[in-house]
Amino acid sequence: MQQGDGxxxxxxxxxxQNINRFGRLNNRLHELQDEIKLAKEANENLDDAGNELIxxxxxxxxxxxxxxxxxxxxxxxxxxxxxMKEDAAKKLERLEEEKESILAQMAELKKILYGKFKDAxxxxxx
Amino acid sequence: MAxxxxxxxxxxxxxxxxxxxxxxxxxxxxxxxxxxxxxxALAFLQERLQQYKIVEMKLLAQQRxxxxxxxxxxxxxxxxxxxxxxxxxxxxxxxxxxxxxxIYSRAKIEDTDSVCLWxxxxxxxxxxxDEANALLKKNLGNAKASLEVLVADLQFLRDQQTITQVTxxxxxxxxxxxxxxxxxxxxx
Numbered sequence: 001m002q003q004g005d006g007x008x009x010x011x012x013x014x015x016x017q018n019i020n021r022f023g024r025l026n027n028r029l030h031e032l033q034d035e036i037k038l039a040k041e042a043n044e045n046l047d048d049a050g051n052e053l054i055x056x057x058x059x060x061x062x063x064x065x066x067x068x069x070x071x072x073x074x075x076x077x078x079x080x081x082x083x084m085k086e087d088a089a090k091k092l093e094r095l096e097e098e099k100e101s102i103l104a105q106m107a108e109l110k111k112i113l114y115g116k117f118k119d120a121x122x123x124x125x126x
Numbered sequence: 127m128a129x130x131x132x133x134x135x136x137x138x139x140x141x142x143x144x145x146x147x148x149x150x151x152x153x154x155x156x157x158x159x160x161x162x163x164x165x166x167a168l169a170f171l172q173e174r175l176q177q178y179k180i181v182e183m184k185l186l187a188q189q190r191x192x193x194x195x196x197x198x199x200x201x202x203x204x205x206x207x208x209x210x211x212x213x214x215x216x217x218x219x220x221x222x223x224x225x226x227x228x229i230y231s232r233a234k235i236e237d238t239d240s241v242c243l244w245x246x247x248x249x250x251x252x253x254x255x256d257e258a259n260a261l262l263k264k265n266l267g268n269a270k271a272s273l274e275v276l277v278a279d280l281q282f283l284r285d286q287q288t289i290t291q292v293t294x295x296x297x298x299x300x301x302x303x304x305x306x307x308x309x310x311x312x313x314x
Contacts, residue, residue, distance in 0.1 A: 010152075011292060011296060012151075013149055013151070016149055016288075016289055016292060019288055019292060020284075020285040020288050020289065023284060023285070023288045024281055024284065024285070027281075027284060062222055065201070065204050065205050065208050065221075066201035066202065066204055066205045067201070067223065067224070068205070068221040068222065068223040068233075069221060069222040069223070069230075070208055070219060070220070070221045071219075071220040071221065071222075
């Protein structure tokens with residue numbers, strides 16, 4: 001809250017709850033941005049792996065499970081990779097959707113809070 | 127005027143050892159009831175904010191630990207599943223593993239019924255594949271549940287920090303307003 005001239009609106013419990021909700025959404029937004037970055041990287045890695053697999057012509061592929069590289073037949077690896085790519089794509093989609101929802105909720109709260117407090121409150125990213 | 131003490135209409139008074147920040151309905155009433163002048167009130171609120179920050183650091187560290195633990199457990203489950211799949215096919219599992227930095231060796235794991243699980247504190251126990259699956263799944267469930275509780279704790283904590291910050295700003299503004307009114311009265 002900035003310095004006021006004494007005629008600014010009083011903060012009610014409802015206002016405080018709105019401010020709290022905005023804070024929570026903002027935190028979640030930052031977390032999501034990091035998670036989305038990781039998910040995008042994972043998707044890219046899986047695509048690269050798929051491409052490498054197509055280029056190589058070995059029958060036995062070393063597939064990483066945990067900390068070891070298990071020898072697996074090429075077809076099995078292809079199947080697993082497809083499944084992993086699908087899961088990763090779905091996860092990224094889910095994260096992007098959550099981000100859109102949060103941005104919308106934050107915009108709504110900004111309208112309400114700026115409406116009441118005008119420039120006595122600052123809700124922008126510093 | 128509503129009391130300044132933490133009241134139930136505004137949520138819980140504390141959560142798992144973290145005290146809730148009292149919401150101030152009216153700054154003047156709050157100061158009068160607490161018997162504090164502005165500077166003491168601000169000092170008290172600032173100290174509260176610092177304490178919240180310390181607890182937040184601790185919780186964030188715990189959250190990082192849990193978030194690292196969960197993928198580890200999932201990797202273990204993958205390996206056990208791979209072993210069981212190979213056993214079902216009657217084949218041995220051949221795997222390349224890191225012997226030392228940059229040096230890999232090959233292992234052939236034949237017809238295995240059991241795995242050894244590292245339990246921590248320099249203890250490793252042998253389990254059948256089924257038992258290992260059950261234990262790992264249980265640990266995974268516990269870790270995820272703990273993480274959920276932790277995230278809720280952090281949200282609660284951050285809410286209390288926000289309330290305290292807003293209260294600090296309001297007390298400060300009220301003080302400025304008081305001084306200006308007194309000044310205005312003096313000048314008339």
